[in-house]
Amino acid sequence: MYVELKNLNKRFGGFQASDNISFGIEKGKLIGLLGPSGSGKTTILRMIAGLETPDSGDIFIAGDRVNDLPAAKRGIGFVFQNYALFRYMTVFDNIAFGLTVQKRDKEYIRGRVSELIKLIGLEKMEKRHPHQLSGGQRQRVAFARALAPNPHLLLLDEPFAAIDAKVRKELRSWLRETINKVGITSIFVTHDQEEAVEVADEIIITNSGRVEQVGTPIEIYKNPKTHFAAKFIGESITLADYDKLHGFEKVKGFDRAVLRPEFVHITKVQKELYPHASQRGIVENIFFKGNTLELRVDLGGQKITAYQSLDDASFSVGEEVSVLIYRLYLLGENEVRLEENHSIKSEGSFFI
Amino acid sequence: MRSKTLQIFLILLGVLFVALMLLLPLATVLAYALRQGWRIFAAAITDNYAVKALNLTLLAAGITLVVNTTFGIFAAWAITKFRFRGKQALTTLIDIPFSISPIIAGLVFILIFGRIGWAYPLLEAWKVKIVFAVPGIVLATIFVTFPFVSRALIPLMQSQGSDEEEAAALMGAKGLEIFRKITFPHIKWGLLYGVILCTARALGEFGAVSVVSGHLRGKTNTLPLHVEILFSEFRLTAAFAVASVLVVIAVIILILRNIVEYRLKKEEE
Ligand SMILES: Nc1ncnc2c1ncn2[C@@H]1O[C@H](COP(=O)(O)OP(=O)(O)OP(=O)(O)O)[C@@H](O)[C@H]1O
Ligand SMILES: [Mg+2]
Numbered sequence: 001m002y003v004e005l006k007n008l009n010k011r012f013g014g015f016q017a018s019d020n021i022s023f024g025i026e027k028g029k030l031i032g033l034l035g036p037s038g039s040g041k042t043t044i045l046r047m048i049a050g051l052e053t054p055d056s057g058d059i060f061i062a063g064d065r066v067n068d069l070p071a072a073k074r075g076i077g078f079v080f081q082n083y084a085l086f087r088y089m090t091v092f093d094n095i096a097f098g099l100t101v102q103k104r105d106k107e108y109i110r111g112r113v114s115e116l117i118k119l120i121g122l123e124k125m126e127k128r129h130p131h132q133l134s135g136g137q138r139q140r141v142a143f144a145r146a147l148a149p150n151p152h153l154l155l156l157d158e159p160f161a162a163i164d165a166k167v168r169k170e171l172r173s174w175l176r177e178t179i180n181k182v183g184i185t186s187i188f189v190t191h192d193q194e195e196a197v198e199v200a201d202e203i204i205i206t207n208s209g210r211v212e213q214v215g216t217p218i219e220i221y222k223n224p225k226t227h228f229a230a231k232f233i234g235e236s237i238t239l240a241d242y243d244k245l246h247g248f249e250k251v252k253g254f255d256r257a258v259l260r261p262e263f264v265h266i267t268k269v270q271k272e273l274y275p276h277a278s279q280r281g282i283v284e285n286i287f288f289k290g291n292t293l294e295l296r297v298d299l300g301g302q303k304i305t306a307y308q309s310l311d312d313a314s315f316s317v318g319e320e321v322s323v324l325i326y327r328l329y330l331l332g333e334n335e336v337r338l339e340e341n342h343s344i345k346s347e348g349s350f351f352i
Numbered sequence: 353m354r355s356k357t358l359q360i361f362l363i364l365l366g367v368l369f370v371a372l373m374l375l376l377p378l379a380t381v382l383a384y385a386l387r388q389g390w391r392i393f394a395a396a397i398t399d400n401y402a403v404k405a406l407n408l409t410l411l412a413a414g415i416t417l418v419v420n421t422t423f424g425i426f427a428a429w430a431i432t433k434f435r436f437r438g439k440q441a442l443t444t445l446i447d448i449p450f451s452i453s454p455i456i457a458g459l460v461f462i463l464i465f466g467r468i469g470w471a472y473p474l475l476e477a478w479k480v481k482i483v484f485a486v487p488g489i490v491l492a493t494i495f496v497t498f499p500f501v502s503r504a505l506i507p508l509m510q511s512q513g514s515d516e517e518e519a520a521a522l523m524g525a526k527g528l529e530i531f532r533k534i535t536f537p538h539i540k541w542g543l544l545y546g547v548i549l550c551t552a553r554a555l556g557e558f559g560a561v562s563v564v565s566g567h568l569r570g571k572t573n574t575l576p577l578h579v580e581i582l583f584s585e586f587r588l589t590a591a592f593a594v595a596s597v598l599v600v601i602a603v604i605i606l607i608l609r610n611i612v613e614y615r616l617k618k619e620e621e
Contacts, residue, residue, distance in 0.1 A: 051518055072524035084515035088537035098523035149523060 001060075002027035002185050003048065003153060008057035010043055017043045018054070019209035025202075030179055031187045032200030034232075039206040041189040042081065045155045048187070049076050061153060074153075077146030081157040081189075083138050085130040091117070091141050092126035098149035116144040119178065136167045143175070147182065154179070156188035160195065172199055193233055197221075205229050223338070230258045230329045230336050238331075239302055245325050246279040247341030254330035254337065264306035265324040266295060268313055272322040277343035281323040283315050299323060381599055385592040396593035404570045405578035406597065408486065412561075412574060413554040416493045420550050424501025425543070429535070431502075432509035433517060443506075446499050457495050458563025461488055484566030489574060492560035497553045504546030505539055512538050541616040548612060552605045556598060 001024035010018040017040045025031050033041045046052040048059060050071030059066050066074050086094050093100075095116055099109045117126055120140035130138055139159060146154060159175065160168045176199050179186050190196050196203050197217040205212040205220065205228070213220055213229040224230035231238065242257035243250040272278050284303070285296040293308040295315065304323070308315070315321060326344070330337045386393055396402065430436075431443055449457065464471050465482040475482060482488045512535070520530045536543075558576045565572045567581065575598055582591035 049522060051522065071522050076522065078519065078522050080515050080519060082515065084519045086516055086520070086534060089533075097520065097525075101520075101524045101529070145519075 001025060002062060003187075004058075004060040005044070005048070006058045006060070008044070008047060008054045008059070010040075010047060010052065010054050016209050018047065021057070021209075021211055023204055023211055023214050025185065025187065027185050028183060029185060029201045030176065030199065032196035032203045033187055033189045033206060034193060034196040034200075034203050035191060035206030035212075036232075037191055038208075039191075040209040041191075041206055042157055043209075044206070045078075045157055045187065045189055048153075049078050049155055050074050051078075075151050077149070077151035077154045077184075079139075079142045079146050079154070079156040079159050081161060083130075083142040083162075085138060085142055085145070087130050090127050090129055091122060091133070094130070094141055095126075095144045095148050097145065102149065112148060116148055119147075119181075120144045135163045136171055139163060139171060143178075147184075152185065154184050154186040156186065158189050158191070160190070160192075168195075175199065197233070203233075205232060207232075224329065224336050226336060227258075227331050230331065234260050234262075235305065236260050237303070237305060239304075239328075241302060242328055242330070244300060244302065245328070247277045247325065247343035248328060248339060249342075251330055251337070251339070254332045256331045257339075258329040258331060258336075259304055259325065260329075261294070261305045261307045263326050263328065264297075264304060265326065266297065266306050266308060266315070267322045267324070268315075269320060269322050271313075272324075274324060274344055277341050278322045278324045280320055283317055283319045283321055286315065286317060297321065297323060378599055378603075381592050382596050385589065385596040387592075388589050392589055393593045393596075396590035397597055399590070401569050401573065402575075402578060402590075402594050402597075405573045405575045405594075408489070408573065409555055409575040411486070412490050412493045413551055415490050416497055416554045417547060417551055419494050420498045421501050421543070421547055423498060424505060424546060424550075427502040428505035428509055429531075432506055432512075433514050446502055448499075449496050450499050454492075454496050454557065454559030455563060458492055458560035461492055461495075461560075461564050483564050484568070484572060486572065488564035489561050489572060492564045493554050493557050496557050496560050497550045500550035500553065501543065501546035504542050504549070508539050508542040509535070541612055541619055545609065545612045545616060548605055548609050552602060552609075555601060555605075 003025040005024075006022050008018050008021040009016070019040075021040075021044060033044060035041050043052060047054050048061075050066070050069065054067070061074060061076075086097065089097070092113055095113045096109050099112060104112075113126070117123055120143060122137060122140060122144075125133070125137070130141070133141065139162075143156075143159070146156075156175075160171055163171060172195060175188075188199070200217065202214065202216055203220055204214045207228045212232075213225045215223075217233075220229055220233050224233065230236070236258045239245075239257050239259055240255070242248055242259075248257075266281075267273070269280070279299065281297040281299040281304075283295055284298050287294040287296075289307075291310070293310060295306045295308055297304050297306060304325075306323075324344075325341055327338060327340045330339050385396075427442070427446055431439060462483055463469050465475060465488065466472065467483075469483075480487070482491065516534050517530050520534050525533070556576055557574075558580070561574055562577060562580075565574065565577055567573060567577060569578075569581070573581070575594065579591050579595045579598070582588075582594060
């Protein structure tokens with residue numbers, strides 16, 4: 001493990017911002033720290049960087065305990081949530097700052113900065129001030145500034161938060177590629193699961209100061225360990241009376257279930273494949289989502305959501321349809337269990 | 353239409369008020385001072401005691417400026433960039449000179465350093481004189497004007513936040529370098545604004561200084577005190593002539609203040 005946190009705790013007054021945080025990160029990985037607003041993501045990042053002192057617990061970087069090492073000595077590059085560019089300095093001076101502080105020679109600084117300016121694609125803008133740049137350009141300058149002193153670890157706090165949806169997607173893949181190119185271990189914070197899933201090698205899910213789960217996006221999606229992880233990753237709805245769904249029975253100790261749209265298959269009544277495993281529902285609403293249709297279906301009082309490819313048969317509002325639910329996540333006191341529709345199995349045929 | 357009338361009315365009211373309450377008195381001071389011609393005027397302001405009073409006023413204001421600027425920067429820095437216990441209390445305490453009467457400030461110094469004060473024996477032993485001497489005047493002036501600089505800086509530094517400083521510190525910059533390269537460029541106009549206000553107030557301070565000065569002509573007399581002495585001796589022309597020196601200084605400061613304020617506004621945009 002290149003970075004390792006062990007039982008970190010941090011209180012602000014009476015508020016527990018970090019509650020026994022432990023996780024490890026391998027060298028060269030891009031890690032997404034994902035959680036809702038106020039869940040303590042920034043606090044974790046700031047403790048790793050040395051901008052905040054944990055009340056208890058240890059932080060290791062490259063095998064050394066760095067708790068007592070001042071922020072500047074930890075070899076960390078930090079991109080702030082709002083960039084925190086030096087507003088009275090030009091793009092060049094911003095990027096050069098870390099090297100100037102280290103008193104590197106002028107020639108080296110000029111070379112390194114132009115190299116980075118090329119990397120972020122802002123040639124000819126080095127004389128501008130931050131307020132003369134667009135949000136995306138500022139973001140890139142902040143990134144270059146953090147990289148300039150060759151840090152071993154890069155921390156990015158919601159690097160795309162202040163950028164509109166389209167540019168955000170571009171920057172996202174740009175960042176992914178650039179980090180791969182530079183080959184630096186990085187942790188980035190986000191509260192957007194799509195962003196985390198798309199960019200990160202591994203995701204750490206935080207919730208009210210705790211780490212809920214650590215794993216690759218697929219792992220967390222397929223095998224959520226906690227209620228929170230089950231609901232937070234992917235679209236989902238929570239059902240109380242899941243035993244009313246055909247093919248599922250009440251399991252003791254599991255009071256509720258999480259249903260994802262991907263677990264639902266909707267067909268015309270005449271084309272029903274598994275009569276025992278399916279049931280009838282009424283289409284209540286249809287939303288066009290760009291590349292799919294989202295259907296809201298009333299299933300004997302419980303409302304569920306399903307996706308429908310545009311190529312498939314079209315449905316209309318009020319139509320009676322056949323609903324097949326493949327699987328559910330059952331939520332127990334302290335565990336989450338994946339439950340398959342057992343009527344499909346007993347019908348003994350193939351399924352998708 | 354109605355709002356138009358209201359607008360004109362309010363503007364007129366404002367102009368009239370300023371003219372009556374501020375411009376008229378100032379003009380009167382100048383007119384009265386020049387009533388008996390330039391020669392008398394020149395004689396009054398080049399009078400030995402008047403010059404000594406001016407020097408003392410400038411000295412006190414100068415020392416005050418240095419002390420309060422330094423103190424103001426440190427205080428604003430501590431309050432806006434660090435978290436510590438008692439921060440709110442400190443912020444309130446800094447404002448005390450604004451809320452208590454200068455006379456009381458003066459009396460406090462008498463109670464501490466004067467013949468009846470607890471520090472008097474100590475001062476006596478070290479042969480230092482504070483009350484009825486220049487140090488007392490300087491102390492009183494410092495006391496009365498110390499919130500100006502920090503008050504001008506605190507909102508500015510608060511709005512700047514500490515992100516930029518943190519970013520700089522993370523890259524290894526030290527305290528002074530951070531202040532010079534990051535904080536100072538942001539606050540320089542605000543600082544100048546505070547310094548100007550502080551100077552204006554220091555030059556004109558009367559109440560607190562009056563209590564601790566002892567009015568020793570040529571020794572512990574500041575310009576405003578000198579005006580009062582002349583006035584109570586019915587030497588009106590001389591009193592107004594000396595007063596007009598203060599008025600001229602005030603007008604110059606006012607103009608400077610406006611220039612700085614303009615720069616500040618531009619900076620904010
Ligand atoms: N300096 C502080 N003083 C007091 N409380 C704080 C401080 N910093 C953070 N907190 C509290 O700690 C909690 C976690 O804050 P943190 O900034 O780590 O959240 P976050 O996950 O980064 O949220 P966001 O996604 O909104 O940025 C919040 O409830 C916040 O109010
Ligand atoms: Mg945050």
